[in-house]
Amino acid sequence: MPSKLPSTKLKVTKKDEATFSEVAKLIAASKEKAFQAVNTALIDLYWNIGATISRKIETAEWGDGVVERLAQFIARTEPGLRGFTRRNLFRMRQFYEAYKEESIVTPLVTQLPWSHHLIILGQSKRVEEREFYIRMAIRERWSRRELERQFNSALFERVILHPPKVTPLVTQRYPDAINVFRDAYAVEFLDLPASHAEADLHRGLLEKLKNFLIELGRDFCFVGSEYPLQVGNRDFALDLLFFHRGLNCLVAIELKVSEFEPEFLGKLDFYLEALDRDVRKPHEQPSIGVLLCASKNDEVVEYSLSRSLSPTLIAQYETQLPDKKLLQAKLHEFYLQNAIESKPRLGKRPSRTKKL
Secondary structure, three states: OOOOOOOOOOOOOHHHHHHHHHHHHHHHHHHHHHHHHHHHHHHHHHHHHHHHHHHHHHOOOOOHHHHHHHHHHHHHHOOOOOOOOHHHHHHHHHHHHHHOOOOOOHHHHHHOOHHHHHHHHHHOOOHHHHHHHHHHHHHHOOOHHHHHHHHHOOHHHHHHHOOOEEOHHHHHHOOOHHHHOOOEEEOHHHOOOOOOOHHHHHHHHHHOHHHHHHHHOOOEEEEEEEEEEEEOOEEEEEEEEEEEOOOOEEEEEEEEEEEOOOOHHHHHHHHHHHHHHHOOOOOOEEEEEEEEEEEOOHHHHHHHHHOOOOOEEEEEEEOOOOOHHHHHHHHHHHHHHOOOOOOOOOOOOOOOOOOO
């Protein structure tokens, strides 16, 4: 019996690693393209089947019973093919009818998996809500689980009802910031008790940094915790420092486990000045500051921010998911007040809705 040859471990040099990484990136990019091509073809198929069923039923050429027979026919002629049950065929019809007249959304639908569309169709109540989640899921590359979490957190309702509270300089210097930041961030994944210290919040965010980055948004990159700043031979520590690729700037986050107080802004302004003088690179935009508080009074916030000369905003963190039914009721009232309750159209959103 021949002896087993000893395995030899080849040494990979740094030069090899750089070259091999390029090849690995090519493989990953090719896999992504292949997945997208398959998904596009599948969504196109479901769209065309839905269109056929919709037209046949609309012209009374088919009744509902015909769809059942169609499902049986597909099962008999294509025995290895799954997903073409009566229920799914009617979902394809619903999918087509939901977007057939929405020229803005139709080109986007192939960019999401079918499982995402089922969630959006099943949980969205308005046309613009569907468009909102489609665009957000594409931009943030949410998984199915994360998409469901955003529905549970009533993200659409929160975005419309509670736009972010920012200083005038933020809107002037960073027009896209309104689409980046939120008025409140859900951190239910931390499992914090009702009574908790700032150290508990800080430690929890670091331990669940991946979850927090998803909540913040895809373009946020973590830079450091208790980031050291030295001014006048004194040492200071900024709670959390991030970089936002889209805005091309550092984002400083200070944590407060109490209600917002106007004096909190002074310390944050100081940190922003230190970052811009000593840390910011020449090609980067001036830094933005975020005060993340346990709660806030909107009138106090508005007064505090109205004359501030720093690019800052006030947000609050929520340790539990909000009451979605309550927010939906408030949104209903909001639409009534803005006289758009009767089938709002895409491109004609209420003034508070973010443009994605």
